[in-house]
Amino acid sequence: MYSKIIIFTLFICINAFADFYDQIEKIDKKRGDIYFDMNKTLKKPDTSIYKEQIQNAMNGLQDRINSYETKVYGGATKKEIFSNIQTSLNQNGGQKIDINIEDFISNNRIYIFMSSSVPLSIWHEYGLFLDKNKLKNGSLLLRGCINGCEKIMPTMEFLKKVIEYKPNEKMNPSILLDPLLFERYEINEVPCIVYAKDVSYLNKGFQGSEGSKEEVKTGKIYKSCGDWNMLYHLEELEKQSNDISLIKLIKKLREPK
Structure with missing residues (x-):
């Protein structure tokens, strides 16, 4: 036979193939919404009494953004995804x-x-x-x-x-x-x-x-x-x-x- x-x-x-544009757009929109809300609620005169509050808000904002990106990408950044380089996979210090x-x-x-x-x-x-x-x-x-x-x-x-x-x-x-x-x-x-x-x-x-x-x-x-x-x-x-x-x-x- x-x-x-x-x-x-x-x-x-x-x-x-395999792109992540939908997720990336969500991240960018989320980032923009967070900044917009922060500027709307934290727009204060430039005095020392408010500088620490603004800095704390900025730190909290970055933590929220990092947390959101981690949920979507499992910790990988957009730059890593676009360049197809994941540092967690590369243990050779960038060498061939x-x-x-x-x-x-x-x-x-x-x-x-x-x-x-x-x-x-x-x-x-x-x-x-x-x-x-x-x-x-x-x-x-x-x-x-x-x-x-x-x-x-x-x-x-x-x-x-x-x-x-x-x-x-x-x-x-x-x-x-x-x-x-x-x-x-x-x-x-x-x-x-x-x-x-x-x-x-x-x-x-x-x-x-x-x-x-x-x-x-x-x-x-x-x-x-x-x-x-x-x-x-x-x-x-x-x-x-x-x-x-x-x-x-x-x-x-x-x-x-």
Whole structure:
């Protein structure tokens, strides 16, 4: 049965998203309302008797603003969110993250399980993420051909839409058709990302599906399912695995370009 499996390898690119504009607008409005109320109620002659009251009010105002921002952002400031730099994640004093990306790619896998029912915008985002960050150990996966493999054109037409994410612009991630991987990792919903550690072939010349348990061994595996952005998925996988390589990879991806 599986001898007829068709495995396509193509390549892609992705737009990172996830903005916080709504929350930011709320913060700015809250800040403005607080200042307005304070100026309305504390507008006094510039005498020493009122300076201490005004200063205390200002200190209280900043505490209220800090508390509000902490509730919305979990303690991160707007500048950190816009620049994608979280100092709590960066323990290297601003230095470049030391990670051997080739070792990470060769020993681990990031499988992104998809279907043709997933919106193209999600395909484009995940594919661009893999391509942009040169994650050659990551693949977008379909369970099989669209409408069956008797006719290949529906599948090819769909993949063309995936690759051409903009008019006259293409991207290059790996795309595989592999039902064995869906079976091996018990995928029942999509999108679903699997982080598989320490993937190795028992026979170096093996060129079949990595879903073959007889030919391919793996270490521990971790899953994150849902149509979240890829960086969120990686952070969820890192929480589950506490894997140092994944931690370093996330930090590196957050470095200013």
